[in-house]
Amino acid sequence: DVKVTQSSRYLVKRTGEKVFLECVQDMDHENMFWYRQDPGLGLRLIYFSYDVKMKEKGDIPEGYSVSREKKERFSLILESASTNQTSMYLCASRNRYEQYFGPGTRLTVT
């Protein structure tokens, strides 16, 4: 079974803090993705990576950065968290046929 894990299920951070969300997949997938999910808006792509050290902006990259130092790990970084970044964050990895999601991290910025 493909497994995509995320470092935290729930996080509460203060405005201005630097936040790291970690994602690990165990199926040697080249493509990994970070999405945020908000009620009524569906999933929106923040960044994706198609190889180690490679990254591409998605639809809403502002306020975020990413890091892919190893194939299995894709990190999402909020340089200075703001309240409008309160959301559910979903990581996914993908092979040729299917995209697999992690369990999500619910981030609250106060």
Added chain:
Amino acid sequence: KNQVEQSPQSLIILEGKNCTLQCNYTVSPFSNLRWYKQDTGRGPVSLTIMTFSENTKSNGRYTATLDADTKQSSLHITASQLSDSASYICVVSAVGNKLVFGAGTILRVKS
């Protein structure tokens, strides 16, 4: 503009009843369409995937249909169970692998 619209936004049904969720899309060029189930607090899990040439695909009590001419898909759930309570997300893939997500339909099954 590539869009995926789902209806209804939410739905409440009694256990044992059937229901149908709708998905209309304007994604072009079309590659495939997926239905995902997302339990509360969990990541989405794939139910079905259909390509242009497939009209119907079943996964247990879930049956998805696709009309590529009208750009519509439906997900039919038969004999609903309490565990079917979830959000159901329609995702359309354009050629080149860009995914376009619908906002989802929240289904609640009550006893």
